[in-house]
Amino acid sequence: MHDRLILVTNDDGLWAPGLEVLARVAARFGRVVAVAPDRNRSAVSSSLSLHNILRLHDLGGDRYACDGTPVDCVLLGLRGGLLDRMPDWVLSGVNNGYNLGEDVFYSGTVAAAFEGSLNGIRSAAFSQAPEGSLDLAEPWIHRFLERWENLELPEGRVWNLNLPQGEPKGFRLTSQDHRAYHDKVERRLDPRGTPYYWIGGAVPAFELGAGSDAEAAQGGWISATPLRLDLACPELMARGEAFEATFNGGG
Numbered sequence: 530m531h532d533r534l535i536l537v538t539n540d541d542g543l544w545a546p547g548l549e550v551l552a553r554v555a556a557r558f559g560r561v562v563a564v565a566p567d568r569n570r571s572a573v574s575s576s577l578s579l580h581n582i583l584r585l586h587d588l589g590g591d592r593y594a595c596d597g598t599p600v601d602c603v604l605l606g607l608r609g610g611l612l613d614r615m616p617d618w619v620l621s622g623v624n625n626g627y628n629l630g631e632d633v634f635y636s637g638t639v640a641a642a643f644e645g646s647l648n649g650i651r652s653a654a655f656s657q658a659p660e661g662s663l664d665l666a667e668p669w670i671h672r673f674l675e676r677w678e679n680l681e682l683p684e685g686r687v688w689n690l691n692l693p694q695g696e697p698k699g700f701r702l703t704s705q706d707h708r709a710y711h712d713k714v715e716r717r718l719d720p721r722g723t724p725y726y727w728i729g730g731a732v733p734a735f736e737l738g739a740g741s742d743a744e745a746a747q748g749g750w751i752s753a754t755p756l757r758l759d760l761a762c763p764e765l766m767a768r769g770e771a772f773e774a775t776f777n778g779g780g
C-alpha cells in the first residue's frame with residue numbers, strides 16, 4: 530500500500546522540525562509532497578490570498594515553499610498542477626504548540642486540514658505541546674496513520690490530534706474544551722511615543738472539562754477530536770417555531 534499520494538503542509542513554515550517528522554512518517558505510507566509557507570504563518574486560520582499573487586519555490590525532492598498562507602498551500606498543492614491527481618491524504622503539522630478548544634478557529638494548522646476535507650480528501654491536523662518531543666511523537670503518528678483509514682469520518686470532518694508533553698499514554702476520543710480567558714492586549718509606546726499593540730503572550734488556560742481535548746492532553750493522552758466545519762447551532766435549529774414566532778409573527 531505505498532501508492533498513496535500524500536500532501537503535507539503546516540503553518541509553522543516549510544523548515545519547521547514538526548513538518549519534517551510528519552513528512553518522514555507519511556513517506557512510509559506513500560509519496561509525500563510538501564507544500565508549506567516560506568515563513569511562520571501561525572494563527573492565520575483559513576486566510577486565502579485573493580488580492581495578491583503567489584510564488585512557489587520548487588526546492589526539489591517534492592518540496593515546495595509558498596509565500597502564501599497554509600490554505601493557499603493546500604490549494605496550490607491540490608489545484609496548482611503540482612500533482613497529477615488529487616492526493617489521498619492531507620496532513621498538517623506537526624504544529625509546535627497545542628490547538629485545543631476554541632484555538633482551532635485561529636489555527637492555520639487546523640485550517641489546512643479543513644481545506645483538504647472541503648476538497649473531499651481524508652485530512653488530519655497534528656499539534657503537540659509547546660517544545661514537546663517529536664521523537665516521542667513519531668511512533669504514535671505512525672500508529673494513527675496506519676489505522677485511521679479503518680474508521681470513517683462523515684464528509685467535511687477532520688481529525689484534530691494533540692500530542693501531550695512526554696510519552697503518550699494512548700489515544701483519547703475527545704470533545705472541544707473552552708478557553709478560560711481572553712487574550713490580553715498590551716499597549717506600549719515606540720521610541721517616537723506612538724502607541725503600538727501586542728496581542729497574547731500569556732499561556733492559554735482551559736476549563737479542562739471532562740472528556741475534552743485539553744483535559745486529555747494535560748493528562749498525558751493524545752487527544753483525537755473529530756471536528757466539523759458546520760457551525761450551525763443544533764439547539765436553535767431545533768426551535769424553528771420559536772424562531773418563526775419571534776421574527777415572522779405579528780405584534
Ligand code: MN
Nearest residue numbers: 540541571624
Ligand atoms: Mn503554528
